[in-house]
Amino acid sequence: MNPYRNLGSAMLLVLTGLGSGLMAEDQPAAASASTSDQLHQLQERINALEREVKALQAQPAPVQNPAAPAATAAAPARSDPSLEARVWKLEADSLTDDGFSIGGVGDVTLTMQKGMGYTASGDFNPIFLYSYKDTVLFVAELNADQDGVALGQAWVAYTALPHLVLEAGLFPIPFGIYSERLSPTWINKFSTLAPAPYNEDYGVFSGDQNVDGAQVRGEVAIANMARLSYHIFVAAPPTYNGPDNADPDNRLAFGNLETTHVPPTIGVRVGLLPSPIAEVGLSAMSGRIINNQTVDPTIDDGARRSFTAVDIDGQYRLERIQIRGEAVRLNYQDPSGARQHSQGLYLQASRRLDDLQGWLGGLEPTLRAGRMQRSLSDNGFQDVSEIGVGVNYYATSFIRTSLMAMAASVHGEDLLAVNTTFTF
Amino acid sequence: MYQHPSTIIALAILLACVLGGRVWSADSMQEAALGAKVFAENCSRCHEAPDPASRDGRAWRAITMHMRVFADISREEQQQVLRFLRTYNTVEMTRQAGAPASR
Numbered sequence: 295m296n297p298y299r300n301l302g303s304a305m306l307l308v309l310t311g312l313g314s315g316l317m318a319e320d321q322p323a324a325a326s327a328s329t330s331d332q333l334h335q336l337q338e339r340i341n342a343l344e345r346e347v348k349a350l351q352a353q354p355a356p357v358q359n360p361a362a363p364a365a366t367a368a369a370p371a372r373s374d375p376s377l378e379a380r381v382w383k384l385e386a387d388s389l390t391d392d393g394f395s396i397g398g399v400g401d402v403t404l405t406m407q408k409g410m411g412y413t414a415s416g417d418f419n420p421i422f423l424y425s426y427k428d429t430v431l432f433v434a435e436l437n438a439d440q441d442g443v444a445l446g447q448a449w450v451a452y453t454a455l456p457h458l459v460l461e462a463g464l465f466p467i468p469f470g471i472y473s474e475r476l477s478p479t480w481i482n483k484f485s486t487l488a489p490a491p492y493n494e495d496y497g498v499f500s501g502d503q504n505v506d507g508a509q510v511r512g513e514v515a516i517a518n519m520a521r522l523s524y525h526i527f528v529a530a531p532p533t534y535n536g537p538d539n540a541d542p543d544n545r546l547a548f549g550n551l552e553t554t555h556v557p558p559t560i561g562v563r564v565g566l567l568p569s570p571i572a573e574v575g576l577s578a579m580s581g582r583i584i585n586n587q588t589v590d591p592t593i594d595d596g597a598r599r600s601f602t603a604v605d606i607d608g609q610y611r612l613e614r615i616q617i618r619g620e621a622v623r624l625n626y627q628d629p630s631g632a633r634q635h636s637q638g639l640y641l642q643a644s645r646r647l648d649d650l651q652g653w654l655g656g657l658e659p660t661l662r663a664g665r666m667q668r669s670l671s672d673n674g675f676q677d678v679s680e681i682g683v684g685v686n687y688y689a690t691s692f693i694r695t696s697l698m699a700m701a702a703s704v705h706g707e708d709l710l711a712v713n714t715t716f717t718f
Numbered sequence: 719m720y721q722h723p724s725t726i727i728a729l730a731i732l733l734a735c736v737l738g739g740r741v742w743s744a745d746s747m748q749e750a751a752l753g754a755k756v757f758a759e760n761c762s763r764c765h766e767a768p769d770p771a772s773r774d775g776r777a778w779r780a781i782t783m784h785m786r787v788f789a790d791i792s793r794e795e796q797q798q799v800l801r802f803l804r805t806y807n808t809v810e811m812t813r814q815a816g817a818p819a820s821r
Contacts, residue, residue, distance in 0.1 A: 393779025425783035428793070433784060451787045459787050475788070481765040513790035523790040565790075570759035609763070646766075691769045717768075 393425040398435075401479045401715040403486050408708040415439065415486075417479065419446060429453045433465075447504060455512075462508040467548060468525035468563045469577045470620050471607040473503035483616075483644045483660045484684055485696045485713040490664025491622040491638030495707065496678050497666060498603075498622050498636045500545040505529035507558065523565040523575075531556045532601070533584040534629060544628045544671055545636075546583065546601060556582045563605075571611040578604045585629055601626035615645045628671045640664030644686075658686040679703045692717045753802025756795045764789065770806045778803050 398420040405413045417439045424432045430453075435446040449463030466474040472492055479485050491498050507529030516522050531554065532546040548559075561579025568574075583599040607620040621639035628634050644660040662682045669675055684698035696713045761767040773781065778800060786796045 391776075391779060393776050393781075393783060395773065395777035395780040397777075397781075423780040423784050425780045431780075431783045431787055453787075453793075456793060461787070475764050511787070511790075513792065515792075521790065567790075570763065573763070611762075688766065691766060692772070 392427065393423070395421075395423040397421050397423070397718055399478060399480045399715060399717045401485065401713055403711055403713040405709055405711040407706065409706050446502075457512040457514050459511050460508070461511060464504055464506050464551075465509070467503045467505045467529060467561070467579075468509065468511070468527055469503070469561055469579055469603065470563075470605040470622060471573070471575055471609065471618070472620055476618070477503075479713070480694065480715045480717050483642060483658070483686065484662060484682060484698055484700075485686075485694075485711075485715055487682065487698055487700060487711065489620070489638075489640035489642065489662060490666040490678065490680050491620060491640060493638075493666060493678075493680075496668065496676060496704070498545070498624050498638050498668075499532075500535055500547040501549060503548055505548045505559075506551055519569050521567040523563075523567065525561075525563040527559075527561050527579075529559045529561070529579075530554070531559050531581050531584050533586045535586075543668075544634070546624070546626060550584060554584050556584050573607075573609050575607045576605070577607070578602075583626065599627040599629070599631065614649065615643055618642045630671065632671065634669045634671065636666070636668035638664065638666035646688075653687075656688040658688065660684045660686060677703075678707070680707070749798045750801040750805040753795075753798035753800070754806075756791065757799050757802055760785070760789060760791055760795070770803050771810050775800075775804065775807075 398418070400416070400418040402416040403414070405415070407413065417437065419435055419437050422432075422434045426432075431451040432449075433451075434448045437444045437446040445464065447464055447466065449461055449465040451459050451461040453459050466477070468474045472489060476482055477488065477492070482488075488494065488497065490496075492503075505527075507527055509525055509527035511523070511525045513521050513523040529548065530550045532548045533550050534544045535547055559579055559581030561577065563575055563577040565573055565575040580602040581600065583601055585599055601624060603622065603624040605620065605622045609616070609618040611617070619639070619641040621637070623635070623637040625633065625635045640662060641664070642660065642662040644658055646658045648655045650657075660683070662684075664680050666678045666680075667676065680700060680702040682698060682700040684696055686694050686696045688694050693714070693716045696711075696715070698711045698713070699709075700711075701708050757770070758767060782796045782799050785791055786793065791799075
């Protein structure tokens with residue numbers, strides 16, 4: 295008698311009832327809708343596997359060698375020795391073991407910008423992760439492009455308590471949701487194109503938003519499905535325009551790694567997640583500015599220049615449509631001490647067409663609108679509106695090609711770009 | 719034909735048990751079923767859900783620890799996701815081998 299037949303029948307009854315009862319209590323209708331796509335794919339896989347199970351059940355039971363040890367006799371024949379090793383690795387899933395991963399992301403982009411011709415660029419960012427037991431995580435990321443190799447991230451996190459993590463090093467600033475989580479090329483629905491408040495040429499800040507510092511972070515459950523996340527961080531102060539000071543507009547740039555006695559930036563973000571498909575966050579930070587435009591380096595007038603920034607972010611999944619938005623406001627003093635401000639916002643919607651059959655299911659139309667306003671040191675004022683449309687195509691779960699068109703109200707910012715991003 | 723997600727998840731765990739040729743504890747099965755839900759919901763909050771078969775257990779431990787810190791999932795949810803990934807991959811590898819596994 296096939297030993298799997300009765301076991302399968304009994305387990306089917308038990309588990310179907312178990313699963314239904316288990317999930318019915320806390321499965322909101324909205325969450326079911328958001329996961330139904332992936333679960334539908336899983337169901338198709340299950341159907342195929344079920345057919346294979348029936349085929350296996352129809353086969354006669356293997357004849358055991360009475361002379362062989364029991365453990366050996368019970369083991370099925372395997373033709374692939376590497377399978378044993380892979381299964382063994384997967385079974386060692388205890389949190390008390392260490393973990394290690396080398397992955398990353400690479401991308402190539404061809405940009406056609408109005409009045410500037412064609413530009414080709416590429417990035418390759420390997421990411422190293424190491425977790426020690428259940429408490430320590432080390433993360434490092436390198437950013438390699440045509441200009442060289444730079445350290446993108448390097449931080450260590452220590453889980454001191456179930457809802458409290460201490461983190462230190464060079465990490466994405468937890469100010470708003472784009473800077474910390476949505477800016478990587480493979481996550482950003484417009485791949486290399488940042489939304490208006492983070493635009494490379496006219497955004498609120500200049501450059502990447504990775505900071506050298508420390509933070510306390512964590513999450514707590516506040517109701518059935520609802521959670522509250524928090525970040526409190528201390529970071530190296532920003533400079534005007536970054537180390538090269540190439541931008542004449544005196545925008546603030548984080549990421550300073552040089553020694554300074556200017557007091558650090560202090561900030562906080564609080565996020566509310568009423569359900570897995572919704573999140574709202576409020577961020578604020580304040581501090582002094584390193585005045586790298588000071589003519590006399592013995593004068594530390596950076597200690598007298600200050601800034602304050604606030605941010606409201608949110609994302610929500612409406613059926614199959616992912617909606618994201620953010621609004622940022624920055625008040626600061628320019629190198630002369632004059633008060634300036636800048637503010638920007640964007641709203642973005644994307645929809646993966648995975649309810650369609652064939653290659654159409656890999657498409658994802660995306661729409662984004664944004665606006666950026668900024669006072670300038672020469673008493674001028676910049677007001678930029680932009681709108682972008684794009685379509686992503688997911689060839690596999692790790693390769694995405696994007697076609698993007700962006701129109702802006704300032705000269706020279708209209709562009710058309712093609713990007714291919716892969717993760718490994 | 720639409721089936722309730724919990725039924726699908728339960729069937730997935732069932733297949734893993736049948737194909738694996740072993741009886742896993744009810745706690746483990748519940749944890750894996752919850753892990754499938756956590757995996758589907760929390761990954762897609764920010765990005766496309768990765769292929770569960772794309773990494774081995776050691777890599778998934780580091781990646782889920784990263785998400786525990788970075789995406790604010792709890793220790794229990796991390797354990798559930800790991801349990802789901804193990805179950806999913808056991809089914810996949812057993813299918814590819816064409817024979818039931820029994821570790």
